[in-house]
Amino acid sequence: MSSESTGDVPGPPPASQLLIGLARLGQAVRMEAWRNAGPHNLSPLQADIVSLLAGSRAPLRQGEIVEALASTAPTVSDAVKVLRRKELLDASRDPGDARALRVTLSESGRAEAGRLSVVSESLGGAVAALTPDDFAAMMRGTVTLMRELQERRAIPISRMCLTCRFFAPKAHPVKTGRAHHCNFVDAPFGDAELRVSCPDHEL
Ligand code: SF4
Structure with a gap:
């Protein structure tokens, strides 16, 4: 430890401190998503897709989901397949492109979106502070x-x-x-x- 004080508080500079703090918060939100897998055992990506579709007034193409979630086509395609197997999504042909599928929430998917929209006690309590x-x-x-x-x-x-x-x-x-x-x-x-x-x- 230096005996000479520079007047600066210790540790990385303020911009790094902010980014470290944001990373910790993101970690807490992601960990909560893993804990909140619910009755359909959703992965965080599957939960993100359900929440994204719940906030969209129209069915979405897989490409739009990839873009909105900054993911990759194969990862989203796998997650959509699993969600369809879990009967949380309905799929239909895109009227503008017969080869493309558009997906929307099924009735069970909407119920699951409702469950996901409830903020956990720990995150909600922290925000309420x-x-x-x-x-x-x-x-x-x-x-x-x-x-x-x-x-x-x-x-x-x-x-x-x-x-x-x-x-x-x-x-x-x-x-x-x-x-x-x-x-x-x-x-x-x-x-x-x-x-x-x-x-x-x-x-
Ligand atoms: S419609 Fe646009 S401006 Fe209005 S609340 Fe939504 S994002 Fe904001």
Whole structure:
């Protein structure tokens, strides 16, 4: 240990500290997904596909699932086959391309999506510990980081407000606490209500 103080707190620099923290949080969410396999014994990828389809108003092609989840065609194809065997997905031919399949949730798939949408006690409790201001700041920081990574093509485009044609940022006075406007539902909303996954998103 150096006897000479530089005035800096120890450890990696702040940007690394933030990334280490985010990695820990991602780990916790992923571990929870493994623990929450449910009655159909879903892998995290299978659960992601069920949740993605639950948030989509139309059936999706496998290619769209690959893109949305930043996965690979063979991995998604295997997961879709398993989900069909588990009778959680219905498949139909794509009207625009007879060789392609589109998938959507079956009735059991919708029930499973409902189960998956319930946040676990540990994750929900941790989020509930944030003050409203901290929650809004985290949403703001999260969407900013996601947009930057999307622009650098490091992650796929999410169906989030910042990339949505209906999003009007800071359309209202900040002091109202609901500075943004969603032109899809024609309503104001604040940072805490920013969406990172919205079924009505349009680029
Ligand atoms: S439609 Fe959805 S993604 Fe688009 S601005 Fe409204 S809430 Fe955000």
